[in-house]
Amino acid sequence: MTASAPVLDLLIALANRGVELVIKGDRLRFRPKEAITTELLELMRQHKAELLVIVSQLPATDWQTDFNERAAIMEHDGQLPREQAEFLAMMGILKQRKV
Numbered sequence: 001m002t003a004s005a006p007v008l009d010l011l012i013a014l015a016n017r018g019v020e021l022v023i024k025g026d027r028l029r030f031r032p033k034e035a036i037t038t039e040l041l042e043l044m045r046q047h048k049a050e051l052l053v054i055v056s057q058l059p060a061t062d063w064q065t066d067f068n069e070r071a072a073i074m075e076h077d078g079q080l081p082r083e084q085a086e087f088l089a090m091m092g093i094l095k096q097r098k099v
Contacts, residue, residue, distance in 0.1 A: 006043070011051075011054070015068065017040075018064065021055045026052070028052055028055065030044070058093075067089050070089035071085045071089035074088055
């Protein structure tokens with residue numbers, strides 16, 4: 001499954017806020033709760049089914065750290081704007097993990 005553009009943007013926003021997503025049964029859990037805005041919570045509700053599929057396919061390792069590192073390298077070494085570097089970093093992570 002390839003993530004839709006809104007879900008990619010949501011995953012990037014969550015990663016930038018240091019939010020960890022965990023699946024418990026059919027529920028999507030997140031922490032820290034204080035990092036979630038009302039807008040992000042609503043987007044998570046709207047895209048819950050897609051997020052469940054994607055998060056279930058990500059390894060238990062800290063993919064957010066991987067995302068931030070990749071984005072920083074692309075921004076610094078590749079001279080890319082941060083937004084573009086984040087998008088490419090997320091696409092790389094999802095592709096590498098065959099999500």
